Amino acid sequence: MAVENAKVLIIVNNWGIEETELTRPLRDLKAAGAAVTLAAATLDPCETVSHDRYEGETLTPDALLSDVNAGDYDLLVVPGGTCNVDRIRVNEDAIAIAQEFAHEGKPIAAICHGAWLLVNAGLIAGKTAAPCRYIRADIENAGGHYVDEQLHIDDANGWRLITSRKPADLDYFVDAIKKTLA
Incomplete structure (x- = not known):
């Protein structure tokens, strides 16, 4: 598959999304030719923030979490933002x-x-991940292994997990997504 033939799903809550962690993958993958769908909990505008604190850009979702099917996509992107993920990690549709x-x-x-x-989806056990340091204990308590790296790719358990720590790592993160799709 080539990036230009790929279908990417990005899932978010409708507020509290870290702006660049959503907009960089969304726009970079679209610019590379991928079909990207932004799905949210509701069809209300998605309000982003910068550093979990300052108002960011507002984007319109393409679909509801409840209406998307993983079978229609090649790769899933989960942006950060403390409030964003705190909400979607308990959303039954996002977990599914x-x-x-x-x-x-x-x-x-x-x-x-x-x-x-x-x-929360029960998928981190046996995986190594490089998320932000604030959820290290959550990763480890769920049976995963935490590493402090700009990018970590783990192919254990029959599926690829691409993780990065923060907005400063976005170049590595987006590049790894493109290489995975290519």
């Missing part, structure tokens, strides 16, 4: 989407707090 991607052997890319969703 992540589980479906993993069970189908499809890659999941999670940055910063994004890996929190994978903890």
